[in-house]
Amino acid sequence: MGINHQLLLEHEHDRSLYAGLSAEQKARASIVNAFAANPFDFSDRFRVAKVIGFGSNGVVLAAEDLTRSTGSAAVAIKIIYKDPLDEGRIVRTPPPEIAVLRALSAAGSSKYIVRSIADWQDPNHFYLVTELFGQSWIDALNDPKLKPLSFTSTYRNVSTTHNLPFFDGSSDLWAYIYASRTYLYKTEGHRLLPLDPIRQIIKQTASALAFIHSKNFYHGDVKCENILVSQVADLSSNTHTTSIRLADFGHARTIYNGIESYGTRAISPPEFLEDSPFAPEELDGRCSDVFALGMVMFSLLNDAGDSAPSIPCESMYEALEVYDGGRYPISGISDLDQEGWDLLNAMCLLNHSWLQDTRI
Numbered sequence: 001m002g003i004n005h006q007l008l009l010e011h012e013h014d015r016s017l018y019a020g021l022s023a024e025q026k027a028r029a030s031i032v033n034a035f036a037a038n039p040f041d042f043s044d045r046f047r048v049a050k051v052i053g054f055g056s057n058g059v060v061l062a063a064e065d066l067t068r069s070t071g072s073a074a075v076a077i078k079i080i081y082k083d084p085l086d087e088g089r090i091v092r093t094p095p096p097e098i099a100v101l102r103a104l105s106a107a108g109s110s111k112y113i114v115r116s117i118a119d120w121q122d123p124n125h126f127y128l129v130t131e132l133f134g135q136s137w138i139d140a141l142n143d144p145k146l147k148p149l150s151f152t153s154t155y156r157n158v159s160t161t162h163n164l165p166f167f168d169g170s171s172d173l174w175a176y177i178y179a180s181r182t183y184l185y186k187t188e189g190h191r192l193l194p195l196d197p198i199r200q201i202i203k204q205t206a207s208a209l210a211f212i213h214s215k216n217f218y219h220g221d222v223k224c225e226n227i228l229v230s231q232v233a234d235l236s237s238n239t240h241t242t243s244i245r246l247a248d249f250g251h252a253r254t255i256y257n258g259i260e261s262y263g264t265r266a267i268s269p270p271e272f273l274e275d276s277p278f279a280p281e282e283l284d285g286r287c288s289d290v291f292a293l294g295m296v297m298f299s300l301l302n303d304a305g306d307s308a309p310s311i312p313c314e315s316m317y318e319a320l321e322v323y324d325g326g327r328y329p330i331s332g333i334s335d336l337d338q339e340g341w342d343l344l345n346a347m348c349l350l351n352h353s354w355l356q357d358t359r360i
Helices: 005-014 023-037 041-045 096-106 173-188 195-214 285-301 313-322 338-346
Strands: 046-054 058-065 074-081 116-121 125-131 146-155 158-166 227-234 239-246
Touching: 023 046, 023 058, 023 074, 023 125, 023 146, 023 158, 041 046, 041 146, 046 074, 074 096, 096 116, 096 125, 173 227, 173 285, 195 227, 195 239, 195 285
Parallel strands: 046 158
Antiparallel strands: 046 058, 058 074, 074 125, 116 125, 146 158, 227 239
16 A cells, blocks of 8 residues: 655645644744753753744744853744754754854854854754844834743752743844834835945945855845844934844755746745746756845835735736836935946846945
């Protein structure tokens, strides 16, 4: 009698540790399980302060590295859920997010890529420790918080009660755009972001991608939610210096086998549409990264307040075909020069004249 492999896989999926839970429920349950399975790491090695974000494949904690004697001890710990087929055991191959960051770190990395510090695994999760980067943009607006996570862990016969503030991510570029536009609308009556920080963000992200691509990888999911943002004010000149770190390498791969799909469908290039004539092995993920960065630039420059990734992919391409010869439908940017428009439409990045005078 033959085996129905599809039914077998579905059965295994139903037995997953977090089957049937929402993203928030999975995040909460995984943290409690992580403390129970790794008492040394979460007692003597790291002191967790709060939950700073979660998604479909994991949850991120802000913590203090108790082993550091010099330098910044602030770190981010990402708990990555294992595939249901790998749950309950130690596996030899780490997920791409860990493997690619290891390879980039060994190659010298880039200051615009989130820095990897450590990683390990237990039977149900992988753990990735990186530098903690970015500001809490949404928190600054006093948005309501999710309910804190309260639980008790035991280590060396000592019970500790934890009460961790719980946030749904607020240090990324999406949060920066939201917070900045909210402030600008309240104070100046418009939502147009200033051009200088946009130039800094685009050039730094392009520099990060240039390094990744030079090492024969592509990122695979360049979007606002995967770019961490920090901003420092210079009171003497009344200006701000904006810095980024490119994060979340869960879709990163080597360039040698082509690319079948982009990480987030709504920012995928047109060659990934269902009627595309291209075979996956013919496509280059590095080109897809550049297109996705163009969508990030679209989101930053768009005066409507909507993020481009919120537009359905097919609808967006249909609109571009009939709008101004296929150019981006952005209005209201009176001080964007012709070079800026040219960059947005061509995305020939680091050597482009619109970015030449931008200091990063």
